[in-house]
Amino acid sequence: MPVWQRIYQEINDPNFVLICAAQDTGGEAAAGPIFDAANPTYIQVIDEDHLVSSAFNFVNVPSAAWIDEEGRIVRIDEGTYSKVHELGAGDQTISFGTDVYEPALKDWVANGAQSKHVESAATVAANIRNHSADQQKADAAFCLGNLFRRHGMGGNADHYWEMAAQLNPDSVNFIRQNLTLSEEGSAGEQFRAMRDNFERTGKDYYRPINIES
């Protein structure tokens, strides 16, 4: 989040809006302190129901959409890392992310429709994931689980969160969100098994970034 604040300040354009939306059932308690630590001046949303992911058919974080002045989406659904990250040390180091996204974003804000990173409506439409009726139903089940949770009915919440994960097995969001609230956490054995399964079956953990540097 501090990286996005830096990028937002560097862009410093009154006609550019940055919205960061935490997909967090844990709400303010989970996401609030992370926002606060970044001293952000961009728009901060804590999206317990994952409404943003649902509206754009995202299945993982971070994902993003670029929306132009006419309300048209000009890029969508990429693993929106603002830089290359490294986790661990030595042979165990895992690196992920990209350093091409930030310059591409800045180019678009500066040059608008003339930017080479702007995609046609047909390309964007093709890049929006096609969600089946079951996957749409998964979003409804997830929101139902959240309502039960907010009313102190954890057992019912679990039931509908499980239903959501089964109806949309492509959603990394649902699987990891559920694991977050377990003792194991969202980066434990079950997460690694899910990621291995994604790789084995050729499912994309993120849609690949296709940005010319």
Added chain:
Amino acid sequence: MAKAFMAYPELRDPYVVKDIHPKGCATVLYQGKATVLSDIGSGDGLLINPKDLQEINGFEVKPEGACFEDLCIPLNDRLLVDQSGRQWFDLAAFADVLDQPYVADQQANVWSFAEIPAKRENTLVNAMAPDLELTDRSGNVLKLADLKGKKALIVTWSSW
């Protein structure tokens, strides 16, 4: 044992048990909004007061049909149901007509509806930003449609 990475089990169930709505009511979830309905019929489906439809999903019951902007769904006796001398609108039957998925918890009488596919076409086919309304951390309501005239980047992230 050290706490697992990105684990918040203490946040699983931090809330006090409370009723979702008063006895005899139903709750409808749609686009992040919960609408509590006190005027409901009984039996199969979800029979609501036709006047409550607009508050739930923007559709309005008119003589020519249930309408939202240019879209009008003709009414029939599956959608408008006579019961106990009154006319009700069956929201579940309406969802079926619209191919709108939903999940109902009959015991709690809570109905959660996915987005209406007809409202999604402008995004999925024409790549226009969805009709999305969000509330920021300060409580301000933000509509994507209101950002016209500016460029916007909307990024998801998570604490996990």
